[in-house]
Amino acid sequence: MESTVSRRQFLRMVGGAAGAVALAACAAPAAPAADGGDAMSQEKIVIRYAGLDGMGARVEAFMLPWVEENGYELERGAFGQQELTDKIMQSVATDTYLADIFQFPSNARADVINAGALQEIPTEVLEAIDFDDVLPGIVNTLSWEGKIYALPYDGDIHYYSFRKDLFANEDINSRFKDSYGFDLSPDTGAVTWDQWRNICEFFSGWDWNENGEDDDFGAACMTKRGDTLWWGFNSRATAYAKHPDDDAYFIDLDTGEARLNNPGFVRALTEWVEEMQNWAPPGGTNFTYGDSLNAMNGGRVAQTYNWDAVTSATAPETSVIQGLQGYNILPGSHEVFNSKSGEWDYFDIPSHAPFHAFGGWVIAVSAQVDELAYDAVWGFVTHLTKPESGLAFVTDLTGASPYRFSQMEAVEEFATGPLQLGEEVAMDYLNAARETLDHPNAVTDQAFGGWVQYRDALELGVSKALANELPPQDALDEVAAAFNEISERMGGLQHQAELYARTLGK
Amino acid sequence: MATEPQIYPSRRSRFEIRDNLWKWIFLVPAVAIILILLAVPVLWTLYAAFTDLHLYRIGDFETKFVGLANFEKLLSNRSFWRTARNTVVFMLGVVPTQLIIGLTVALALNNITRGQKLFRTWFLMPLMVSPVVVSFIVGRMLFQEDIGPINDILRSFGFDGVPWLTSPTWAMVALMAIDVWQWSSFMILMLLAALQGVPPDLHEAARVDGANQLQAFWRITVPLIMPITMTALLIRIIDAFKVVEIIMVLTGGGPGQATESVTLAIYRTGVKGGDLAFGSSQAYFLLIVLMIFGGAYLVLTRRAMGKD
Secondary structure, three states: OOOOOOHHHHHHHHHHHHHHHHHHHHOOOOOOOOOOOOHHHHOOOEEEEEEEHHHHHHHHHHHHHHHHHOOOEEEEEEEOHHHHHHHHHHHHHOOOOOOOEEEEEHHHHHHHHHOOOEOOOOHHHHHHOOHHHEOHHHHHHHEEOOEEOOEEOOOOOOEEEEEHHHHOOHHHHHHHHHHHOOOOOOOOOOOEHHHHHHHHHHOOOOOOOOOOOOOOEEEEOOOOOOOOHHHHHHHHHHHHHOOOOOOOOOEOOOOOOEOOOOHHHHHHHHHHHHHHHHOOOOOHHHOOHHHHHHHHHOOOEEEEEEOOHHHHOOOOOOOOOOOOEEEEOOOEEEEEEEOOOOEEEEEEEEEOOOEEOOOOEEEEEEOOOOHHHHHHHHHHHHHHHOHHHHHHHHOOOOOOOOOEHHHHOOHHHHHHOOOOOOHHHHHHHHHHHHHHHOOOOOEEOOOOOOHHHHHHHHHHHHHHHHOOOOOHHHHHHHHHHHHHHHHHHOOOHHHHHHHHHHHOOO | OOOOOOHHHHHHHHHHHHHHHHHHHHHHHHHHHHHHHHHHHHHHHHHHHOEOOOOOOOOOOOOOEOOOHHHHHHHOOHHHHHHHHHHHHHHHHHHHHHHHHHHHHHHHHHHOOOOHHHHHHHHHHHHHOOHHHHHHHHHHHOOOOOOOHHHHHHHHOOOOOOOOOOOHHHHHHHHHHHHHHHHHHHHHHHHHHHHHOOOHHHHHHHHHOOOOHHHHHHHHHHHHHHHHHHHHHHHHHHHHHOOOHHHHHHOOOOOOOOOOOHHHHHHHHHHHOOOHHHHHHHHHHHHHHHHHHHHHHHHHHHHHHHHO
């Protein structure tokens, strides 16, 4: 006999089954096992880490032996650079759990810390990682109102890098001196932005790389909107716009008014537009950070500034200039605009204002850390950021840059370790890092809340000037107006000025 | 005159009621979930557009009702109107080009007898690739001004390289080229399907009646493929209005603001910048424009086709 099920019967059966499943799902959890075994205590403690894709993989590889030795498990969320920042900002703003530990850009600290998203770092942890060894410029990026909320991982700054071999070439130098009246220095490269411009012009349009092609230019910089233009432009502008007698750079500390359209910034943009349009490779007004590095490492430009100019030049598969680069602090200027007096001040010795571009990735513990994992999480971050671990990261191709006094002395590890910089390059690199991070007139990156909006406003204006859509003054007038409008929306000019003072440690 | 027994309709009616009841029991949860998922964001965005809601404002700030302030700001915002102009230019550049390429290729494919399946699959491939990948491979690599292969070829023939990504005009052209490369396939497939639905007898009858090929195309083929063509066009127009991925990867909206679309501006303002209030007002503006356009488009096409 054939058994049949009608459509209605079938639907009833399915409905009944679905109802039963739903009820089961809503039912109270089962009681602990009668033998007294506590299921929770047998669970492995899981540490959840959210970080950059590449850097996070390095962290995972480094930390796995420690994690396994302690019987924990590690779950790593991997994100692209922009994606990670967005995820963290959104999780902070919406008060949702992202991970126990996260790596975040230090210039988001005002947003993240103020939202109460981070645990303050306990004194025992600071002692365990020898926090006094961390350079003051980096300590500032980990702190808020005198308290420490994050741990150091990366001393990100822009290094000026130049072709030492070309600058040491007697024939090239003599031709250069004939044209510009001073010697190319293989020890320092350009000391001022005026010298940088002379070098840009001189090295454009002739076959100095001797490959028979018309591909030789003075410089390449990060100029693409939505990529890293913010840092490319500010590194170019600080020497003109940051006065040694004035702590402020982006906005006025008294009024909160944007300074982005003052003559210092305008001069920087005017010169930069000329350099990128005339003395950079084709497409140089829309270069990503990677494009500018590739131009330098590919032997097509004589100078650049970048975070990874040092480490990327050592990779044989991507660089034809291994051992040929010199490094220094970013160039300075004899003339600096004084916003308080509204005049240009002249300095006999060039004034430098190295930009702590980005300020580095830092490691923090979420306020929503899983209670079960609490001790494991602090153990994890302590092991990750202690001096020995830090040295291992900054002397390898991890993208992390030095940030401790002790690392600045570790010439041998940089020279002969995985980076294989050689002693001369290692010393140049570490001197440039220390001078930048320890400089009294260094410029702290924007971190006073809403930094993504300010960044977008500046990048829009500067890219308009680079594309000849607006003259530099008009473009920066737009930027300044946008800054003031953003400040108003973020709570008012005065409110933002107060936050800015706090990011400067005032 | 015979009348049906009274009992039959009422029994049938009860049967229908029970049948419908079960349908509703199973339908309502799904419909409710869809409505909630649709209605909550739409209503919440509407609410946000009338406030000063900001994700990243630091300090004790209450979110305030600001009336039409965000829309007033929007209407007087030069930057927004620039993105609106860019979006319209992009749409006008890509959709007609895709229609022309789509129709031409579909007509050719419809007339070949061998290899049609192969070509159909071949033309499907661009649609399967993520726009981000297309932008990176076709866009950033091919159109790279310094060492990209297109400029390399041009230079090898003695021409100057084209400033694909640094000239406002050429950057828009590069974006259009990428979109046309990827989405012409959609038009080809839709129009090919429409052409294959045209009964061959009609063309034979027209030929018997003395119509030439052009007349048969205009009088028979075009009216019959018009409904699908109009639908495909509407889909592509709406997609073009919402373009974002290829711009983010290829130009970032630059040089300057030359290629920034409305959707990219909304993303930057609301998602990245945290200014949910102003971002929401921009999103609603786009939604209203698309609804008016879509409605007008449907009414006009129905009228036009009705006349035919």
